[in-house]
Amino acid sequence: MQHLRVARDCTKIEQQTLSRVVGPKMRLIGSRGVNIAPMIAYRRPPTHGDGMETKRAATFACIKRSETCFALILVVSLYGVSAAFAAPFTPTSDNQVLERLPLSAAPYDRELRTLRAALDGAPGTLDIALKLAQFYIRIGKIESDPRYYGYAQGVLQPWWNEPEASAKVRLLRAMIRQNRHDFSGALQDLAQVLSVEPGNIQAWLTRAVIMKLQANYDEARLSCLPLAESRDPLLAVTCLSDVNSLNGRAQASYEFLQDVLREREGASQDQRVWSLTVLAEISMRMGRNDDAERFFKEALGVGRQSAYLLAAYADFLLDQGRAAEVADLLADKTSVDSLLLRLALAKQQLAAADLPEFVAKIGDRFAASKMRGENFHQGDEARFALRLQGRAEDALRLAKANWAAQREPQDARVLLETSLAVRDRAAAQPVLDFLARTRLEHVRLKSLAAEIERLP
Known part of the structure; x- marks a missing residue:
């Protein structure tokens, strides 16, 4: 700051x-x-x-409400930062078919066509380009589909490297950089945005998410504070509750968020889903499975289901041995890599005959990602290597690299599990130190840490 x-x-x-x-x-x-x-x-x-x-x-x-930041279109989806990044692509002609969009894009097709036609009719018009890029990012976050970030960058390419890029361009560039896990570049862009627009709510929210992802909880908390100036105070309350629940204040965070959510019946669908998801995750970490189940199901029943929410609920079910429910939940959602992985883990629990087919699909996707020079989902790849391929040493290497980039509870779990698999207490020490420092309340991590401590 x-x-x-x-x-x-x-x-x-x-x-x-x-x-x-x-x-x-x-x-x-x-x-x-x-x-x-x-x-x-x-x-x-x-x-x-x-x-x-x-x-x-x-x-x-001096913070005032910003009128320049676009609507908080990504409240829930900001949490989905694990998707890989697709590089921008410029077609050689207007008639070139770039790609057949997935069926999941159908709900957005009309607006996409309208915006693309507008930009085609007035190429180089920044306002139209910003709207189209924003819309691509929105779809990419909801669907956890990295291609849309590539489309967004392609739209912004004429202004991408401008030294004096506008705050609006910098904000979208920060969100794209966040998705590719270029957190340093994203934070630099956000700092520039906030230096000229100190009340830009979307910039503060994005900064809070990145800081939380890196376990920089003091800075995350500071970035949540300006959100109190938004139109819906539930935004700030959810942000603060989420951060504080990760460093020794889970119960207080849970109660406070639940009370405010109960009072805010008029909150937007996206905001309600985010708040309910945070409550579900706090409950899950504290071992209150009945509460977690209730909040997950309520969130899934509100509006469109994000890939992040589906993955979190699938993990919750897998931990309880409810693989059949995961298979039903994700059967038609295999276009998202993180969901395909969880479906394969469910099939493993079920001893399904078609498990090898799913393992091969996931392997192909990770290989394709590497060919594009991407390494932004190493946590999932470590989980894949450990659970579905039995490559514990490789899994530990990936988990270490993942922990160096981001430090959320799921990342801690992957490193602990891979360290246990190879019986390497030293490899787990960064997570043990993290748990002691943050006072994170997490029953499963506590159990794994105890197993690590018993290693010779």
């Missing part, structure tokens, strides 16, 4: 807001009157004597 420019036009009233944001009483009242103080638990980072605390405070004090 050091690189964020402090707004110079803060009034005295705005400066006084500092005491509400990071003051001694730790009070923060969002624009809709929801007190999110219980979820802040702000731990002050070191200042290095450069006035950073004042800069942070002034940045948050």
Whole structure:
């Protein structure tokens, strides 16, 4: 956050807001009157004597609602950051058939055709290009289909490398870079966006997701705070509850989010799905399977089912030995790599005769990904190597590389399981240190860690 420019036009009233944001009483009242103080638990980072605390405070004090960021179209899908990235492609002629879009794209076909026709009729028009790129990203996130990120970058290619790219271009570029796991590049773009638009809610939300993914919980929490200025305070509450549930405050986060969600009956479908998914995952980590089941099913019944939600629920079912339900849930969703993997794991539990066919399909997809120079789903590949191929040493190598890039609970689990498979306690030490430092409440990780500790 050091690189964020402090707004110079803060009034005295705005400066006084500092005491509400990071003051001694730790009070923060969002624009809709929801007190999110219980979820802040702000731990002050070191200042290095450069006035950073004042800069942070002034940045948050001057936050206003942004009218320039597009609608929060990706609330739930922002969590789906594991999809591989497809490189941009420019056709050689207008008549060239690029690819037959999957059936899952059918609900979006009319709007896509309209936007593409508009851009064809006015090539080089940034506003139209932004709308089309936004729509591609939306589909890509909902479907966990990396091709749409490639399409989005292709649309933005005329402005992609501009040194003075607009905030709107930088924001979309950050989201595309996030998808390809270029987190450093994404954060640089977000910093530039927030330096000129400190109230850009989508930029803060994207930053919060990246910081949480990297287990930088203090910065994730700080990025959640400005979301209190959005039209729906449930956005900030969900963001803060999600972050705090990962570092020693699971019960408080669960109760707070559940209470606010109950009061926000008018929340959008996407927002409700995200909030319900967070509640399901908190419940699952705490070992409350009945609650997790209830929240997962409620989320699945609201609006369109995202690949992230389906994968999370499938993992929950697999852990309980409910493979037949996973097979039914994912039977027609094999176009998504992460869902194909979980379907194969279900077939393994069921001793299905066609398991080799699914193992071969997954292997082909990972091979194709490598040919494109992609290595952004190493956690799933480690799981595939360990569970479906019996290649424990290779699985551990992949799990280590994955942990170096991202540090969510599922990533910790993969590294612990692969370390156990080769009986390598030292390989698991980074996760053991992580669990001690973050105070993550997770019954399965606690059990795995105990097994690791018993290794000679």
